[in-house]
Amino acid sequence: MNVASLPASVLAELARTSPAPAGLTLLRSALHTRRLLLLKALLVRVHRERASVGTGALGRFERSWDLLEQVERHRPxxxxxxxxxxxxxxxxAAALAEPAGPGFDRLLNRLDMVALTAALRCGDPLDLTVETADGLLSxxxxxxxxxxxxxxxxxxxxxxVRFHPDAGRHPAPTVLTLVDGRRGVLAGRGPDWSPVRALPRCTARLDDLDPYRVPVGTAGGSVGTPAGHVDTDHAAWSARWRAAQELLARTDPGRAFxxxxxxxxxxxxxxxxxxxxxxxxxxxxxxxxTSLPDEAWGLAETLVHELHHSKLATLHELVPLYGPGRDAVHQVGWRPDPRPIAGVLHGAYAHLALADLWRRAATVEGVPKPWRSDVGQQFDELHDQVGEALAILLESDELTTEGREFxxxxxxxxxxxGATPLVAG
Known part of the structure; x- marks a missing residue:
C-alpha cells in the first residue's frame, strides 16, 4: 500500500480522530502488510547470515517457516x-535488531511458538516435537x-491437543481443545495450564503471560513493569473493562466501537x-x-488516548508524516521535557482524541457526575495545550506534505x- 492508495477523505477522518470504519479497515490492512514485510525481512536476514546462525536454531527456524506456510495455504x-x-x-522488532550470536539464535526460536499456535488453531492433525524455553510453552x-x-x-x-514431555509415551495432564473451529479458538484445562484471559464482550485479551508483552530486556523500564499472571486480579480487570466499555458506549458509541x-x-x-x-x-x-485505574473513566480515557498513539504509529508506517529525526526539540504543555517533532505530533494527536472524549463527557447525559465535573474543569487547559502544539507543527519544516495536511x-x-461553550453539570 502506498500514498496513492490512501484517499484524502480517509486521511482527513483519521486526522480528526474519527472512528469511521474506513480508517480502521485501512489501518488494519497496513498493519498486516507491515507485519509480513518484517517477517520476510527476518527470513532474508537468516538466509544471508546462515553461516553465523547455530545449526539447531537454523533447522528449527526453517521447519517452523515450512509449517507456517502449510497452515497459511488453507487457513490464511x-x-x-x-x-x-x-x-x-x-x-x-527484537529479532531484527539483535546482532548475530546466541541472542539472535534464541530469538529465532520464537517462530516455533508462532507457527505452532497457528497450526493448533487450524485444527488439522499434527505430530511434532519442539523445544521450549525453560520448560515454558508459550x-x-x-x-x-x-x-x-x-x-x-x-x-x-x-x-x-495432548503434550508428551521428553517425547514420552504418557501425556501431561493438560489438554487443549479446539472449541471454535471457524475462528480457531483453543481452550485448555490442566494443573500446569495458564490461559490468556478474554476481556468481556469483545475479542481483546488481558495478556499477563506472553514473554514479549514488553520489549526484551525492558522490564521495569520506560513502559513500566508488566504484572505477572499470579499477581493480576482478573476479576477486577474484567469488571473495570466492562464498566469502561459501557461508559464509552454512553458517551461516544463510535469511540466504543x-x-x-x-x-x-x-x-x-x-x-x-x-x-x-x-x-x-x-x-x-x-x-x-496500563496499570488498573481506580475508576471506569480512567480506563476509558487511557484506552482512547493510547489507541491513538497506535493509530498514528501505523499510519506513519504507511504514509510518512514527518522526516528523519533532527536535533530540534519543542516544549509542550503536557510534559516537562522538550519533545522532538514526532513526540509533538503523537502527543497532540492522542490529546486531541482525549479532548474530543472530554467534550462529549461534559455535555452528554448519563455519565458519572464526578467525571463530568472533572473533565469540564480540565477541558479548556488541554484544548489550549493541543492548540499550542498544533501551532508548532504547522510552523515546522519537518512535516511531509501528508503530515502538513494531517x-x-x-x-x-x-x-x-472549542467553538461552543462547555457546559459541565
Missing part, C-alpha cells in the same frame, strides 16, 4: 490473526503451559506511584499497556471542539 485468516497479534510485532494469544522438561512432543487430532475493534491486547502493569500509567509500543499496534485537519477538528 488464522495465520493472519497470529501474525498480527501485538506481541508478534515486539518479537520481530502460545501467543492462547496461554502458557509449564512442563517438567525442555522438550515436548505435541499430538493433535479430533480437536484435542473503535476500541472494541482495535484494541487486541491489554497488558497489565504493576502500579507505580499515585494514579495510573499507560503506554503503547510502536512495534505492537493494538496493545495498550496537521491542518487536526487543527480544524481542534477548532470545532
Amino acid at each position: 485468516a488464522v495465520v493472519r490473526d497470529v501474525l498480527d497479534y501485538p506481541t508478534t510485532g515486539v518479537w520481530l 502460545l501467543p494469544g492462547v496461554g502458557r503451559l509449564r512442563l517438567p522438561s525442555d522438550r515436548v512432543r505435541i499430538i493433535a487430532g479430533n480437536r484435542t 473503535e476500541v472494541t475493534r482495535s484494541v487486541r491486547v491489554v497488558v497489565p502493569l504493576v502500579p507505580c506511584g499515585p494514579g495510573h500509567r499507560g503506554a503503547t509500543l510502536s512495534a505492537a499496534p493494538g496493545a495498550v499497556l 496537521a491542518h485537519q487536526m487543527r480544524q477538528h481542534h477548532a470545532s471542539l
